Amino acid sequence: MHQKSLSELAAGLRAGEFTSEALTRHFLDRIERFDGELNSVVTVTADAALEAAREADRRIAAGDAGPLTGIPFLHKDIFCTDGVRTSCGSRMLDNFEAPYDATVTEKLRQAGAVMLGKTNMDEFAMGSSNETSFYGPVKNPWDTGRVPGGSSGGSAAAVAARLAPLATGTDTGGSIRQPAALCGITGIKPTYGRVSRYGMIAFASSLDQGGPFATSAADAALLLEAMSGFDPRDSTSIDRPVEDYSAALEQDLDGLVIGLPKEFFDDGLDARVRAVIDAAIEEYRRLGATVxxxxxxxxxxxxPVYYVVAPAECSSNLSRMDGVRFGHRCEDPKDLDDLYTRSRGEGFGAEVKRRIMIGTYALSAGYYDAYYLKAQQIRRLIRDDFVKAFEEVDVIMGPTSPTTAFRLGEKSDDPVTMYLSDIYTIAVNLAGLPGMSIPAGLVDGLPVGLQLIGDYFAEGRLLNIAHQYQKVTDWHTRCPAGYE
Amino acid sequence: MSLDQDTIRRIARLARLGVDESENETYARSLSDIFAFVEQLNAVDTTGIEPMAHPLDARQRLRPDEVTESNQRDKFQKIAPRVEAGLYLVPRVIE
Structure with a gap:
């Protein structure tokens, strides 16, 4: 059952071949069997999942089912879930049971999707390897000595290992696309403002955006459609109707113009990763595209712009964790200052502290103009480059990540090297554009992701372009050995 | 660009962030590396460029000033570390 597409699963549920309860048990069993090693799930909500599955079965029997009704999924532990621990990968929120649902959680609940549990992630989504989690690193199912990418590493590893057909993620600087690439699955970060940030614990508010992971673009389209939409509770949500992403998938690619940014193919790109990307572009030429x-x-x-803007926003966002209203509180504080300082010192891990300090320094008196304002000006230049490019091309393609999955511990002592692993994804967040990663090949048995970047609100077009590639190739169907 | 350990102490204090003395040197080194890396931004001429606050230059929406939330104090305080009689408890601040 874990190798079926979403449309096959939905058809099976409707035809009564299997129930959502059986499907849910199947995936819960897989989590039980495989996740001891992978560490991709931090909370399994088995009882609630089975209850939701039985409710979904009633809806299906009553003919009141949508495409996700009865379909199990895993939820990144950054999305608030009423009554369920929402840890954000941090000791600070290890005891935090969210008192309300994020808009995305609520939408998926209403769609009848069945939440199996919450996935491991870099602490407060700060990381590119899932090694900064309070709950320990996630292992990449293609090679358990390697990282799955981050920050949505748990979601990506779980979908790659077929522990769930779908998972949610968030992407501030590449946190959906880079783990999708390193784990050999499909992930899309929509346009800034497309998916509500309400109840999605904030890291860098002007960059954060939620999105789906799936094995294929067709499956990702269904989850993205369910997650998307205007939300008055998110002040940066865009009031614009959601496209029918599935209906857009079948358009042919004849006449498509692909832009290849020369900056994405420089010396920093591994030669064998480049060969995979070149081959994928060739495939698109055969589908009728020009380059x-x-x-x-x-x-x-x-x-460098990102490492000013994101820490500045995080230092402000994370000031709400103060040991007073929720989260970790130190023992026996001697005064209010001690309460704040020790609660935060004990609750946050090293990378989060580092970023809070970068941001605090960049925003401190006398430095604001030199760092934050300067970075926001250059951010506009970066966006304007894309706007100009989209006057000539329909889609931009390149590698998602300069290398395949690196070894656990390989980059954890050198923050700048770690930050550079997001070199091809970060510009897309700064510009607020939609971006996607799809599996395009293997190097030494490790997946390589092709990145697709679209114009504002071109999610449907990106999914269409990805789907047409997946119709003529089978990289997205490859499953790591041992998880078939 | 080099940040010394005193600067780290000052930033940590501003952020109300407990940082162990033994870690100051490591943080001083990594923050210095990061700000040295960020320094390349200074080479860009940004005269007259409007800082970008939102990719689509969207403005904050206003909504009618109406009560939309119900009182959920008990639910919110259930997850608080220390409360009493509907109040959040902190160490004494006024003698």
């Missing part, structure tokens, strides 16, 4: 070299001259500045 044009473009330039995004300011994109090389995206990592």
């Amino acid at each position: 044009k070299e473009i330039s995004l001259p300011n994109s090389g500045l995206s990592v």
Whole structure:
């Protein structure tokens, strides 16, 4: 059952071949069997899942089912879930049972999707390897000595190992696309403002965006559609109707113009990863696309811009964790200052502390203009490069990550090297554009992701372009050995 | 760009962040590396460029000033570390 597509699963449920309860038990059993080693799930909500599955079965029997009714999924532990621990991968929130549902949680509940549990992640989504989690690193199912990517590493590893057909993620600098690439699955970060951030614990509010993981673009389309939509409770949500993403999948690609930014194919790119990307572009030529070299001259500045903007916003967002209203509180504080300082010192891990300090320094008196304002100005230049490029091309393609999955511990002592593993994804967040990663090949048995970047609100077009590739290739059907 | 251990102490204090003395040197080194890396932004001429606050230059929406939330104090305080009689408890601040 775990190798079936979403449409096959939905058809099976409707035809009565199996129940949602049986499907849910099947995936819960797989989590039980495999996750001891992978560590991709931090909370399993088995009883609630089975109850939701039985309710879904009643809806299906009554003919009141949508495409996700009765379909199990895993939820990144950054989305608030009423009454269920929402830890954000941090000791700070290890005891935090959210008192309400995030909008995304509520929408998936209403769609009848069955939450199996919450997935491991880098602490407060700060990381590119899932090694900063309070609950320990997630292992990549393709090679358990390697990282799954981050920050949505648990969600990506779980879908790759077929522990759930779908999972949610969030992407602030590449946290959906990079783990999707390193785990050989499909992930899409929509346009900023497309998916509500309400109840999604904030890291960098001007960059954060939720999105889906699945094995295929067709499956991701169904989950993205359910997650998307205007939400008055998110002040940056965009009031614009959601496309029928599934209906857009079948358009042919004849005449598609693909832009290849020369900056994405420089010396930093592993030669064998490049060969995989070149082969994928060839496949698109055969599908009727033409290719044009473009330039995004300011994109090389995206990592330094990001490491000003994101920490500045995080230092402000994380000030709400103060040991007073929720979360970790130190023992026997001697005064209010001691309560704040020790609760935060004990509750946050090293990478989160580092970023809070970067942000605090960048925003401190006398430095604001030199760092934050300067970074926000260059951010506009980075966006304008994309706007100009989309006057000439329909989609931009390149690698998602400069390398395949690296070894656990390989980059954890060197933050700048770790930050550079997001070099091809960060510019997309700074510009607020939709971006996607799809599996395009293997190097030494490890997956390589092809990144697709679209114009604002071109999610449907991106999914269509990805789906057409997946119709003529089988990389997205490859499953790591031992999890078949 | 180099940050010394005193600067780390000052930033940690501003952020109300407990940082162990023994870790100051490591943080000083990694923050220095990061700000040295960020320094390349200074080379870009940004005269007259409007800072970008929102990718689509969207403005904050206003809503009618109406009560939309119900009182959920008990639910919210259930997850608080220390409460009494509907109040959040902190160490004494006024003698």
